Every structure is written in structure tokens, then in C-alpha cells.
Amino acid sequence: MECEKVGDGALQGDKLDVLYGEADAAVRERVLAHLESCAACREEMGALRALRRDLGSWRLPLARPGLTPRGYVLPRWLLAAALFLLAFAGTLGASGYLSLRRALAAQESRAALLERQQLASERALEAALARPPVADAEAFLARLDARIDERLLARASLQEQRFDQRLADWQERAAVRRRVDMAQVAASLSYLDGRHGEQLARTNELMGYVLQASDKR
Amino acid sequence: MGRSDEELVEACQAGEASAFDVLLARWEDRIRGAAFRFLGSEDEARDVAQEAFLKAYRGLSGFKQQARFSSWLYQIATNLCRDRLRRRKTRPLVSLEALEEAGPVIAETRAGAHERLIERDLARVVRGAIEALPLEQREVVILKEYQELTFLEIAQALDVPVSTVKTRLYRGLDQLRLRLEDQGVRGTTAVPVPAP
Numbered sequence: 237m238e239c240e241k242v243g244d245g246a247l248q249g250d251k252l253d254v255l256y257g258e259a260d261a262a263v264r265e266r267v268l269a270h271l272e273s274c275a276a277c278r279e280e281m282g283a284l285r286a287l288r289r290d291l292g293s294w295r296l297p298l299a300r301p302g303l304t305p306r307g308y309v310l311p312r313w314l315l316a317a318a319l320f321l322l323a324f325a326g327t328l329g330a331s332g333y334l335s336l337r338r339a340l341a342a343q344e345s346r347a348a349l350l351e352r353q354q355l356a357s358e359r360a361l362e363a364a365l366a367r368p369p370v371a372d373a374e375a376f377l378a379r380l381d382a383r384i385d386e387r388l389l390a391r392a393s394l395q396e397q398r399f400d401q402r403l404a405d406w407q408e409r410a411a412v413r414r415r416v417d418m419a420q421v422a423a424s425l426s427y428l429d430g431r432h433g434e435q436l437a438r439t440n441e442l443m444g445y446v447l448q449a450s451d452k453r
Numbered sequence: 454m455g456r457s458d459e460e461l462v463e464a465c466q467a468g469e470a471s472a473f474d475v476l477l478a479r480w481e482d483r484i485r486g487a488a489f490r491f492l493g494s495e496d497e498a499r500d501v502a503q504e505a506f507l508k509a510y511r512g513l514s515g516f517k518q519q520a521r522f523s524s525w526l527y528q529i530a531t532n533l534c535r536d537r538l539r540r541r542k543t544r545p546l547v548s549l550e551a552l553e554e555a556g557p558v559i560a561e562t563r564a565g566a567h568e569r570l571i572e573r574d575l576a577r578v579v580r581g582a583i584e585a586l587p588l589e590q591r592e593v594v595i596l597k598e599y600q601e602l603t604f605l606e607i608a609q610a611l612d613v614p615v616s617t618v619k620t621r622l623y624r625g626l627d628q629l630r631l632r633l634e635d636q637g638v639r640g641t642t643a644v645p646v647p648a649p
Contacts, residue, residue, distance in 0.1 A: 249619040258603060287630050290638060291598050294579040296486050 458522040491534040505530040524609035582632040590625030
């Protein structure tokens with residue numbers, strides 16, 4: 237049996253609208269009216285509905301990779317290799333982790349010590365700052381000046397004593413030297429004594445002047 | 454209530470790049486699903502979806518919203534799938550001939566065999582029948598049956614009149630019905646008996 241409107245494109249479109257729920261009320265009423273009277277179309281619509289249910293059996297795979305990294309599926313061999321490497325790295329890293337922990341503990345201990353020292357310094361500084369200021373600053377400065385003057389005077393006195401001592405030493409050495417020179421002159425005059433009578437007398441006179449001048453000086 | 458596609462498109466055009474992330478999250482699965490049904494390959498479907506969104510992002514500034522964003526997106530993805538199918542120069546991954554060589558899904562002709570047909574086998578037959586359709590009919594069937602686009606949206610996506618969409622769909626469904634019947638599938642529910 238075949239529908240007398242088998243070539244009616246508009247009817248086909250209307251049937252599809254009804255089939256997919258896009259028909260408005262007028263179209264739906266018209267199609268249903270036709271189906272009432274047309275067994276071929278009624279059978280066709282039933283078959284199409286059944287077909288749609290069959291088509292629904294083709295579903296997408298459950299594990300679908302997405303555009304984002306969360307959806308990527310690794311090949312099994314790559315996954316296995318990754319797991320192996322992960323386990324290997326974990327074994328190697330375990331010992332390293334322990335030593336790292338020890339080093340970290342030592343570092344923490346050292347940091348705590350430094351912190352305590354820092355804290356103590358801060359407290360000492362705070363205590364010093366909290367101390368009352370000097371009551372009489374001028375008196376303190378005067379005492380300080382007096383001490384400085386005292387030290388300066390003591391040092392000047394010491395230097396003076398040393399100078400006097402050096403001067404006395406020098407005078408003594410000069411006197412000794414003069415006596416030696418005079419003795420040598422006298423010895424020379426004695427040598428010439430018998431040889432130049434009158435000349436010697438003048439020389440003696442002259443030397444007498446020299447000695448007097450030397451004593452005066 | 455989230456923003457509509459149109460609002461998100463306007464936001465993208467105004468420079469709010471994060472709005473496209475929302476569009477991506479909203480349509481990624483559907484576009485990839487459609488591409489998978491067109492191409493039969495998850496890897497290719499993922500690539501197509503990625504490429505489609507990239508093209509959409511690049512072309513978003515020139516998108517006038519005369520059609521819905523989803524229709525435009527499907528149009529891009531459909532064109533990408535067509536290109537790939539042309540490059541393949543072969544028939545779809547699972548041909549109807551291959552299915553026929555494997556024998557009818559329903560073994561024997563005894564009564565009740567259809568009830569024992571496991572859904573997986575039915576899905577395999579359905580998939581083979583759809584992939585054996587001409588490309589134009591296959592596109593319409595997939596967009597209508599699995600992507601649940603309206604006739605107008607399909608017409609916009611394929612850039613053809615609505616009447617053409619309906620004609621292709623009608624022929625495609627008819628072809629499918631015949632092919633499934635050839636495979637021993639006569640619908641999961643009883644076909645109405647014609648009135649005497």
C-alpha cells in the first residue's frame with residue numbers, strides 16, 4: 237500500500253516536524269489527521285520512531301579525550317613506563333629525602349639558635365634604651381675634662397723630667413770632654429816648654445785667656 | 454543563570470577572552486561528538502574540535518550573529534570533517550560491506566532473536582549503516598539525531614534551505630531503515646501493522 241501523497245514534499249517535511257517535535261499545533265493536527273486515514277504513512281511513522289530508538293543505541297565512547305589536558309589518554313606502554321620511572325625515582329628519592337630531612341632539621345636548629353641570639357640582642361638593646369639618662373651631663377663632662385687634663389699634665393711633667401735628665405747628661409759629657417781637651421793642650425805646652433822660651437811664655441798667656449773665655453762660656 | 458551564547462560572543466568581541474572559555478566548555482563535547490560520528494576516529498574528532506574552536510576564535514571578531522553561534526560552530530566543524538573525508542579518499546572506517554561480510558547481526562531467524570541482540574552489536578550495525586550513507590544525508594542525520602539541532606540550525610550550519618535539510622533527512626532515514634532491515638534489525642519496538 238502506498239500513500240496517495242507519496243510525492244508530497246510538504247507532507248514529508250510536516251511528518252518530520254511531528255517526528256522531531258518541531259511541529260506547531262496546525263501542522264501536527266494536519267499530519268495526525270492524515271495518519272488517521274493513511275495506513276502507509278501510519279506504518280512509516282511507526283517505523284521511523286522505532287528507527288530513532290535504534291539510532292540511539294550508537295553512543296559515544298565513555299572515555300573521551302577532551303581539548304584540555306585532563307582528557308588526554310596515555311598509551312598503555314607509556315603509562316607503564318611512566319609508572320616504572322616513577323617507582324624508580326621514588327626509591328632513589330627515599331634516601332635522598334631522609335638526608336634532606338636531616339639537613340633541613342639542622343638548618344632549622346641553626347635558624348632557631350640565630351633567632352634566639354637575635355632576640356637576646358634586641359632585648360639588651362631595648363634595656364639599654366630603657367635606662368634613665370645621665371642626671372647631670374655637665375658634671376659628667378667636667379669630670380671627664382678634669383681626667384683628661386690630669387692625664388695631659390702628668391704626661392707633660394714626665395716629658396719635662398726626661399728633658400732635664402737628658403740636658404744634665406749632655407752637660408756632664410761636655411765638661412768631661414773639655415777637661416780632656418785641656419789636659420791634652422797642657423801636655424802639648426809642656427812638650428814645647430824647653431824649646432821656645434819667650435814664645436812659650438806668650439803662648440801660656442794666650443792659653444790662659446782661652447781657658448778663662450772657656451770657663452766664662 | 455549563565456550567560457547565553459550571544460552574550461558570551463559579545464563579551465569575546467569586546468575583549469573578554471575568558472568568555473570564550475565558557476563557550477569552549479559548553480560546546481566542546483558536542484562538537485567533538487559530532488566530529489567523531491562524522492569521522493569515526495576519536496583522535497581526528499579531537500583534532501577537528503580543536504581546529505574548529507581555533508577557527509571560531511580567530512573569526513569571532515567578524516561573526517555578526519546572524520546565525521546562532523552553535524550553528525556557526527557546527528558549520529566550521531562540518532567543513533573541517535568534509536575536508537578530512539575528502540583527503541581520506543576512502544569510504545568511512547566501517548563500511549556496510551564489511552558488516553555484511555561479517556554476517557547478519559541476528560543469527561538465525563528464530564523468533565525472539567532480536568531481543569537477544571546486545572546493544573553493542575546494534576550500535577555497531579547502526580554506526581555502519583550511518584557511515585554508509587551519502588555524505589549529505591549522513592551530515593543531516595548526525596546533526597539531527599545525535600546533536601539534536603533544529604532544522605533551522607542545521608540549515609544554517611550546512612548553508613542550505615530548511616526544505617533541503619528535511620529532504621536529505623527523510624531520504625537518509627529511509628535508507629537507514631532499509632539497511633537496518635537488511636541487517637535483520639526491524640526496530641526495537643514492534644512495527645505497527647498496516648490496517649487492512
